[in-house]
Amino acid sequence: MAGQAADSLTLMKLSRRQLLIAGIASAAAAGGVALVTLRPRTREMPMPISEFLREHDxxxxxxxxxxLLAGALSEDEAQQTTQLQTVIERLDAACLLLYPRARDELRELFDLLDHQAGRFLLTGDALAVEQRDSAAREQILESWRQHFLALITSAYHGLHNLVIASFYGDPQHWHLLDYAGPPTVRVYPESV
Known part of the structure; x- marks a missing residue:
């Protein structure tokens, strides 16, 4: 009997590596189950094929x-609203041109930020980002930019680049960059 107990104790000894792998696998499985089960029960209808962004996005x-565009947006509230709507339209079109994997990752980010648990993980608070004042939003963006996880930093840079490109890609905003536009190319008729 004593011999069997000693054998079973020997079998139960795990190496440090095996214990770490088992712990990480368990945590990942628990996190996956939590994300699947904690998703909101009421979701909007699937988005039309022509749009990537949902209303919450x-x-x-x-x-x-x-x-991100502080200082570049018009101070007139009506013009600023128009500028932001244009940015969103251009950003929506740009998202449709992303590689499928990048588009899927962006969708996952938006879905995480649409759920309280996801917002808590990414911002430290369950309050919706759009309900916070601009100083708090700036702090969130800065924490993403400086985050120790490369995935969060990559998400920040992706969002930053999409927003900036959508704004400055509009010829109406080129003057803010002192950019006159692309050079004109003259086409000469072929000589006979």
Missing amino acids: KSLLIALAQV
Whole structure:
């Protein structure tokens, strides 16, 4: 009997590596189950093929764009609203041109930020990003930019680049960059 007990104790000894791998696998499995089960029960209808962004994504992006484009947006509230709507339309079109994997990752980010648990993980608070003041939104963006996880930093840079390109890609904003536009190319008729 004593011999069997000693053998079973020997079998139960795990190496440090095996214990770490088992712990990480368990945590990943528990996190996956939590994300699947904690998703909101009521979801909007699937998005039309012509649009990538959902309504929540648009309000989130408007809130983030106000911070990312601070100083470049018009001070007139009506013009600023028009500028932000244009940015969202251009950003929506740009998202459709992303590689499928990048588009899927962006969709996952937006879906995480649409759920309280996801917002808590990414921002430290369950309050919706668009309900915070601009100083808090700026702090969130800065924490993403400086985050120790490369995935979060990559998400920040992706959102930043999409918003900036959507704004400055509009010829109406080129003057803010002192950019006169692309050079004109003259086409000469072929000589006979």
